[in-house]
Amino acid sequence: MADKRLLTPIADRLVDSPVGMLHIKANRFGISHLGVAKEGAELLKEDKGELFESALQHLSQLETELQEYFSGDRQEFTVSLAPKGTEFQTQVWHALTELSYGHTCSYGDIAEKIKRPKAVRAVGAANGANPIAIIVPCHRVIGKNGKLTGYAYGLNMKQQLLSLEGESRRS
Numbered sequence: 001m002a003d004k005r006l007l008t009p010i011a012d013r014l015v016d017s018p019v020g021m022l023h024i025k026a027n028r029f030g031i032s033h034l035g036v037a038k039e040g041a042e043l044l045k046e047d048k049g050e051l052f053e054s055a056l057q058h059l060s061q062l063e064t065e066l067q068e069y070f071s072g073d074r075q076e077f078t079v080s081l082a083p084k085g086t087e088f089q090t091q092v093w094h095a096l097t098e099l100s101y102g103h104t105c106s107y108g109d110i111a112e113k114i115k116r117p118k119a120v121r122a123v124g125a126a127n128g129a130n131p132i133a134i135i136v137p138c139h140r141v142i143g144k145n146g147k148l149t150g151y152a153y154g155l156n157m158k159q160q161l162l163s164l165e166g167e168s169r170r171s
Helices: 050-070 087-097 107-113 120-128 155-164
Strands: 011-017 020-027 030-036
Touching: 011 050, 020 050, 030 050, 087 107, 087 120, 107 120
Parallel strands: none
Antiparallel strands: 011 020, 020 030
């Protein structure tokens, strides 16, 4: 595992999307953050050098993949991901990335998948701490009863993403 300091974002951009203005950030290893831009968000200071250029390449790839996703032409993201989190959080986030486009599951399903069936609440907390929305598809986690549950960016955005994906079945 890379030194956690190396996972700090060094480049970022604002990207317009059908669900609002997104703030994307990257480090030399890949995308570190994707979320709804906060009002008045300031961009990181531009840098020079190989590491910065590597981060910019990840951002450019993500912009292209997001355009394709929102236009319905992409179901899987291939951009490298490099979020900073605990070992447990990264297990949960990895499990989320394995959840297919258009499919949903519950926190309990994720807990089972990572072989921690009693960690349902911890899975919920890790899901809520996900720094890379959409690509690490925490919007695909719904209540055990099939109803929408909380989402960091609101249930309206969650419903928009699920509708875009044509969510119709649980995996």
